[in-house]
Structure formats: structure tokens, C-alpha cells
């Protein structure tokens with residue numbers, strides 16, 4: 001199971017990595033501005049179709065560099081959960097910046113864990129919030145031995161993220177949150 005985030009920014013709601021069924025949420029969300037997918041692995045897209053059906057007005061964003069992954073049960077890693085599940089949902093390849101009514105979101109390409117891995121950055125009240133998918137975890141990075149993975153590219157992506165302001169808060173696809181400053185200090189893959 002990967003982390004799914006609900007980001008409440010200004011008066012908008014964004015879903016990041018729809019790994020939990022909309023039916024299992026206790027809170028009622030009146031409108032979703034967008035569904036943001038960090039990469040095409042099974043555990044991050046598991047309920048993309050259901051969320052899309054519930055909020056059809058919300059665009060789904062995923063890098064088209066991961067388009068080959070989602071429909072292929074081996075490439076989307078669902079086999080790791082003992083199943084072979086292809087996925088099919090409509091999505092758009094995100095531009096560098098996604099502009100919504102009250103929020104702009106930066107899309108940072110971070111290939112390595114998969115070719116289409118991206119990080120999404122929100123800024124509010126002077127704080128940056130970076131959703132890193134499986135590119136960076138607290139104290140570690142995502143594996144690169146799956147289809148489309150490249151350790152060389154991952155190292156380059158991490159090098160880019162390491163230059164972000166130390167107080168940038170990061171929210172990984174698995175495990176607890178961290179900051180760029182803490183990762184620069186404690187994450188062995190950051191230097």
C-alpha cells in the first residue's frame with residue numbers, strides 16, 4: 001500500500017496517488033481539482049479509475065513516459081502483490097506548471113524509479129510541499145530494478161531535488177514525511 005494524499009490548498013482539493021478507494025473515505029469531498037499521479041506503478045494508481053468516475057471533472061495527470069507501464073501487469077508491478085492487473089484510465093501528460101483557480105503546481109520530472117516519475121510541488125504561505133512518489137523516501141530512494149528503472153537517472157533526479165531549500169517539506173509515496181534539509185543530512189543517496 002502506498003500513501004495517498006489529500007492536499008487542501010486554498011479552497012481546492014487535490015488527490016495525490018489514488019491508492020485508496022473513494023468509498024473508504026469518511027469525509028465528503030465536494031469537488032476535486034485534479035488527480036495527480038507520481039508514476040505508473042500499481043500501488044499508486046490502484047483507484048485512479050474509481051476516483052475519475054466519482055469526480056469526472058477533475059483531470060488526471062500522469063507522465064506519458066509511464067504510459068507503457070499501466071496496462072502491463074508485469075511493468076506496473078502488480079505481480080508483486082500476487083496479482084496481474086492491467087489498468088486503463090484517461091490521463092493527461094502534465095505541463096511544467098499546472099494552473100488551477102487558486103493554485104499553481106510545479107511538475108518536476110524525476111526519472112529513475114520509472115521513466116515517467118514526477119514530483120509535484122505546491123507552495124502555500126511561504127512553505128513548499130513536495131510530493132515525491134517513489135523517487136525519495138525519508139532516508140532512502142525508490143528501487144530502480146523494475147521496468148524503466150535507472151539508477152543513473154535516479155541519482156541525477158535526487159541531485160536536482162537536493163538543491164531545493166532545506167525547509168521544503170517532502171511527502172513520499174511510502175513512509176513518513178521529511179524535509180530536503182533532513183535528507184541532505186541523513187539520506188546516503190543525497191551525496
Ligand SMILES: [Zn+2]
Pocket residue numbers: 039041113134142
Ligand atoms: Zn513505484
